[in-house]
Amino acid sequence: MKIGLLIIGNEILEGKITDLNTRSLALFLRGLHLELETTLTVQDTENAIKNGLKLLFDQCDVVVTSGGLGPTRDDLTKEMMASFFNKKISFSEDSYQVALKNYQRFNRPFESKEHGYCFLPEGFTALENTTGFAPCLFAEFSGKFLLCGPGVPKEFNSLLNDHFENLILTRFPQNNHVIESFTARTKRIPEEKIFGEVDPSLWNKLSAYGTVSSLPTVMGVDVGIKLVASNKSELELKKKEILEIFKSSPLSSAIWQFGNTPLEEFIVSLANKKNITYGFAESCTGGLCSHRLTNIAGSSQTFLGSVVCYSEKIKSSSLGVSAQTLSTFSAVSSETAAEMSSGLAKKFGVDIALSITGLAGPGGGSEDKPVGTAFVGVTSKGQTLTHRLQLFGDREQLKLRFSQAVLFYLLEELENFA
Amino acid sequence: MKIGLLIIGNEILEGKITDLNTRSLALFLRGLHLELETTLTVQDTENAIKNGLKLLFDQCDVVVTSGGLGPTRDDLTKEMMASFFNKKISFSEDSYQVALKNYQRFNRPFESKEHGYCFLPEGFTALENTTGFAPCLFAEFSGKFLLCGPGVPKEFNSLLNDHFENLILTRFPQNNHVIESFTARTKRIPEEKIFGEVDPSLWNKLSAYGTVSSLPTVMGVDVGIKLVASNKSELELKKKEILEIFKSSPLSSAIWQFGNTPLEEFIVSLANKKNITYGFAESCTGGLCSHRLTNIAGSSQTFLGSVVCYSEKIKSSSLGVSAQTLSTFSAVSSETAAEMSSGLAKKFGVDIALSITGLAGPGGGSEDKPVGTAFVGVTSKGQTLTHRLQLFGDREQLKLRFSQAVLFYLLEELENFA
Numbered sequence A, B: 001m002k003i004g005l006l007i008i009g010n011e012i013l014e015g016k017i018t019d020l021n022t023r024s025l026a027l028f029l030r031g032l033h034l035e036l037e038t039t040l041t042v043q044d045t046e047n048a049i050k051n052g053l054k055l056l057f058d059q060c061d062v063v064v065t066s067g068g069l070g071p072t073r074d075d076l077t078k079e080m081m082a083s084f085f086n087k088k089i090s091f092s093e094d095s096y097q098v099a100l101k102n103y104q105r106f107n108r109p110f111e112s113k114e115h116g117y118c119f120l121p122e123g124f125t126a127l128e129n130t131t132g133f134a135p136c137l138f139a140e141f142s143g144k145f146l147l148c149g150p151g152v153p154k155e156f157n158s159l160l161n162d163h164f165e166n167l168i169l170t171r172f173p174q175n176n177h178v179i180e181s182f183t184a185r186t187k188r189i190p191e192e193k194i195f196g197e198v199d200p201s202l203w204n205k206l207s208a209y210g211t212v213s214s215l216p217t218v219m220g221v222d223v224g225i226k227l228v229a230s231n232k233s234e235l236e237l238k239k240k241e242i243l244e245i246f247k248s249s250p251l252s253s254a255i256w257q258f259g260n261t262p263l264e265e266f267i268v269s270l271a272n273k274k275n276i277t278y279g280f281a282e283s284c285t286g287g288l289c290s291h292r293l294t295n296i297a298g299s300s301q302t303f304l305g306s307v308v309c310y311s312e313k314i315k316s317s318s319l320g321v322s323a324q325t326l327s328t329f330s331a332v333s334s335e336t337a338a339e340m341s342s343g344l345a346k347k348f349g350v351d352i353a354l355s356i357t358g359l360a361g362p363g364g365g366s367e368d369k370p371v372g373t374a375f376v377g378v379t380s381k382g383q384t385l386t387h388r389l390q391l392f393g394d395r396e397q398l399k400l401r402f403s404q405a406v407l408f409y410l411l412e413e414l415e416n417f418a
Helices: A021-031 A046-059 A077-084 A093-104 A153-167 A191-198 A202-207 A232-247 A250-254 A263-274 A288-294 A312-319 A323-329 A334-348 A395-416 B021-031 B046-059 B077-084 B093-105 B153-167 B191-198 B202-207 B232-247 B250-254 B263-274 B288-294 B312-319 B323-329 B334-348 B395-416
Strands: A003-008 A036-042 A062-066 A089-091 A119-121 A125-127 A136-141 A144-149 A178-186 A210-217 A220-229 A255-258 A278-282 A303-309 A352-358 A373-380 A383-390 B003-008 B036-042 B062-066 B089-091 B119-121 B125-127 B136-141 B144-149 B178-186 B210-217 B220-229 B255-258 B278-282 B303-309 B352-358 B373-380 B383-390
Touching: A003 A021, A003 A046, A021 A036, A021 A153, A036 A046, A036 B046, A046 A062, A046 A077, A046 B036, A046 B046, A077 A089, A077 A119, A077 A136, A077 A144, A089 A093, A093 A119, A093 A125, A125 A153, A136 A153, A144 A153, A178 A232, A178 A250, A191 A202, A191 A210, A191 A220, A191 A250, A202 A210, A202 A232, A220 A232, A232 A250, A232 A255, A250 A255, A255 A263, A263 A288, A263 A395, A278 A288, A278 A334, A278 A395, A288 A303, A288 A395, A288 B288, A303 A312, A303 A334, A303 B312, A312 A323, A312 A334, A312 B303, A312 B334, A323 A334, A334 A352, A334 A373, A334 A383, A334 B312, A352 A395, A373 A395, A383 A395, B003 B021, B003 B046, B021 B036, B021 B153, B021 B178, B036 B046, B046 B062, B046 B077, B077 B089, B077 B119, B077 B136, B077 B144, B089 B093, B093 B119, B093 B125, B125 B153, B136 B153, B144 B153, B178 B232, B178 B250, B191 B202, B191 B210, B191 B220, B191 B250, B202 B210, B202 B220, B202 B232, B220 B232, B232 B250, B232 B255, B250 B255, B255 B263, B263 B288, B263 B395, B278 B288, B278 B334, B278 B395, B288 B303, B288 B395, B303 B312, B303 B334, B312 B323, B312 B334, B323 B334, B334 B352, B334 B373, B334 B383, B352 B395, B373 B395, B383 B395
Parallel strands: A003 A036, A003 A062, A062 A144, A278 A303, A278 A352, B003 B036, B003 B062, B062 B144, B278 B303, B278 B352
Antiparallel strands: A036 B036, A089 A119, A125 A136, A136 A144, A178 A220, A178 A255, A210 A220, A303 B303, A352 A373, A373 A383, B089 B119, B125 B136, B136 B144, B178 B220, B178 B255, B210 B220, B352 B373, B373 B383
8 A cells, every 4th residue: 555645835845844744644654564655745736736636646545635724715725636536615514513523622613604614525525633623534536545634733643543544444455463563662872872782682683573673762762673463362472572582681771661651651650650749950951841741641749840940040049059059160060950959859848859950052061061061960868969961962952852861860760769 | 946855765754753854945945035846755766766856857947855865775866866867877086075075074084986975977066065974966957957965954954055056046047036935923813813803805915915824823823925026126115015014904913023033032032132031930831931932042141940830839838829829719810820920020030920820631620710721920010910811722732822822921021011
């Protein structure tokens, strides 16, 4: 089955936004052992859209489109689809009902049957959009499939998750196999070292069980094995053997999870399970550690709060970092990090307090403390330890990597906390 | 002049990385008053690359390629180019010299004349790469131009900056038109209302000047017009007239910027220019307001810090919210929001303090305060105002929308601060 993506949207070709949907679709298809053949991005014009459709349908069995389904007049996708397939557009009670449901999901009124959302090209099906308002579209013509989703990444993702399998996959005969991805998530070891100096035989050992892949993420690499088995018990056996391979590998100490749970969720669930409270004193991460954990529902059970101490004044007044420490060692030092975390632990009364102070750049670096330097303080049960980080990247990447380092220290502290 | 981008690289179609080069090229071209016609991403195979080249050359005068120039076996671009144009590949002294220079720039040895970097298809020119090792390529065939760069974003950017103007632009001396995008960024009005009840004639008025588009972002819509003019002064005149249309529209009070600066950067630069200090007391946004502003270099000049007061205990102990307020009105109330912002202003000594307390969900809502409810406190010059928000979305969307609301209130306060 060949699958192509047509991205409709001037915003991308004008450089206003970066396309994230290619990656989503690619990862989604990878999970189904399918691959993305090609992606074509075209402008919001009749010619460009129709040429794009033609081109992709020449090459592919399934064309997924993204963008141009909104309510304004530059959202041309539906009209172009109708024109391309030579179909009439008319009012559709089904599409009206779908739009109504999409609005009701957000407690928003949707009355007008005149709304563009209620019109549909002949032969098309309107699909519920569980994360937005615009109905998605599906059509099948001469054995080829068309699935149209919104450009908004979240909505595009839910189109895939909600409809792709039902509408597309069931129409292609599948092998009677059980398929599962096994993932080992590692921390702090660069991709090139994992299968090199750390464990040179690991790749070959794992390859006996399926296709091995390695996906670098922030400060960690996810090692994945695509398992194919003829039945569930064979699959379980394979998983057990793979687990043994990882556990006896020198890589094992760097593995923090077998599975795909995001780090934030993993931490919140562990802290809540053990009922351990925590908080951050954030300088160079500027609130990102707190933001990441509060993205998880339920985080309020054990995350009490943080101080974002961007200025020296706040470091002193809110956390009690001494003026002498700041003047002798500077704000970016292990001494300051230690006083920040111990100050927060006292002030907020949390079980674990973590601090970070560093240089996210672009300015402010020096020879012995270049941009990318940071100090982390960890206070737990009255004891404070500090760590020095030396990371790389631009300002936003550094903030993300700094926060990731802090979260890994928090995770380790939670694991060891008795 | 029509320009297309061919992206060669399985990494993107496998979802391992996100394409950043489309945006770079688009923004680069916009700076030259040119536009990107289309982007095509293909796999690293002979067929896909050749089909892609054919397709883009059918449509465009200039094709830029990204990827596949590296030293490994899956880097096929050069061979495919030779085969596509039916040219022989052979050793090129020029290419050797270019590679030598690329290596010398990084103090790395490059000796071997056998290296793939020294081979070039007939009629091609090797170009210096100022940020990497692989030489870039240029060719002109029957009045069409080909420029090949590496996939690494940094190197692709330097290809554009170092070579595009000299090699491509100078060959199109009679550029008979200039293109520019004009953007009006609005806040707090849903997309469907802008060209509906707010200003029904706006779309038509603007369309007289070029293609109108509307891009919904968080709590705001960017209205764009693609202007095409025969020369710079005509372009300036059009821009002036469009500005007048916007300024006399009922939409004008919702426009916070004519331009493309991100809100965070806009705020930081205004606060720094006026030298007004500020900070946040963040409950339901969990640090996101602070995180967003500290993404901007230079924010430390006026952003002093924040308290992420996720628990009631921290609201009391760190911001002085009274126990009575919390028990009488609850943590999610305008009374609590007011005490949070006034408490922060006093504690941190900032000129403007903003607070937010609300329900990001999924749980915790009630009939009169459903999920999506939040209260914002704004304290400035000893005075405190509060606002009630009622927004929609899932937890992450709500956090983002809440933070956007807070940033808009901050922006307005900064604008009015004398």
